[in-house]
Amino acid sequence: DSGVTQTPKHLITATGQRVTLRCSPRSGDLSVYWYQQSLDQGLQFLIHYYNGEERAKGNILERFSAQQFPDLHSELNLSSLELGDSALYFCASSVVHGREQFFGPGTRLTVL
Amino acid sequence: EDQVTQSPEALRLQEGESSSLNCSYTVSGLRGLFWYRQDPGKGPEFLFTLYSAGEEKEKERLKATLTKKESFLHITAPKPEDSATYLCAVKEGAQKLVFGQGTRLTINP
Numbered sequence: 421d422s423g424v425t426q427t428p429k430h431l432i433t434a435t436g437q438r439v440t441l442r443c444s445p446r447s448g449d450l451s452v453y454w455y456q457q458s459l460d461q462g463l464q465f466l467i468h469y470y471n472g473e474e475r476a477k478g479n480i481l482e483r484f485s486a487q488q489f490p491d492l493h494s495e496l497n498l499s500s501l502e503l504g505d506s507a508l509y510f511c512a513s514s515v516v517h518g519r520e521q522f523f524g525p526g527t528r529l530t531v532l
Numbered sequence: 533e534d535q536v537t538q539s540p541e542a543l544r545l546q547e548g549e550s551s552s553l554n555c556s557y558t559v560s561g562l563r564g565l566f567w568y569r570q571d572p573g574k575g576p577e578f579l580f581t582l583y584s585a586g587e588e589k590e591k592e593r594l595k596a597t598l599t600k601k602e603s604f605l606h607i608t609a610p611k612p613e614d615s616a617t618y619l620c621a622v623k624e625g626a627q628k629l630v631f632g633q634g635t636r637l638t639i640n641p
Contacts (some may be wrong), residue, residue: 422575422578451627453627453628453629462632462634463619463621463631465628465629465630475626476628508573510576520581521566521578522578523575523576523577523578525574526574528573
């Protein structure tokens with residue numbers, strides 16, 4: 421158990437819908453990262469937050485957004501969902517930049 | 533952009549048969565190379581961080597080494613429970629990890 425928690429574990433929804441994925445980092449970690457893992461693309465970095473502020477963006481679609489709250493938990497919002505958004509979404513946390521990232525168990529999103 | 537290539541894509545070994553997984557990378561200024569283990573449907577589990585050429589880290593049957601162009605994950609006398617996908621990643625900039633596609637390792641009893 422990495423200490424990073426994610427909810428829900430599974431999410432099944434329809435195209436065009438909006439969902440919110442939630443992540444709680446390890447105690448004491450200020451950095452939260454979101455990654456998407458699909459069969460053909462592997463693990464892809466989406467976005468990084470540090471102590472409530474956005475610090476880096478990867479190949480994140482405009483339909484996706486995230487935020488980190490004062491209690492350091494983070495949410496990833498996915499809207500206007502398409503079939504191709506079906507994937508595993510992971511959250512990771514680290515104590516500071518540049519150190520190893522610890523991953524949560526992931527949320528499996530299925531868009532029908 | 534930084535690139536990470538892992539080989540082989542898949543490897544099947546008999547229990548006790550030692551081998552190595554390769555991770556080659558192109559990066560302007562390595563800020564860290566990371567190895568993770570991932571079981572099906574689970575999150576990647578951190579194994580090692582390497583920062584400079586010549587560095588080595590060990591944990592049970594696993595040993596990771598680093599050169600200027602590549603890293604190796606050596607598996608000595610593996611057991612069936614070592615079966616998993618092993619992921620290599622490099623740090624790009626200050627924040628993001630760039631992952632390879634992974635090596636799917638199967639250890640037969």
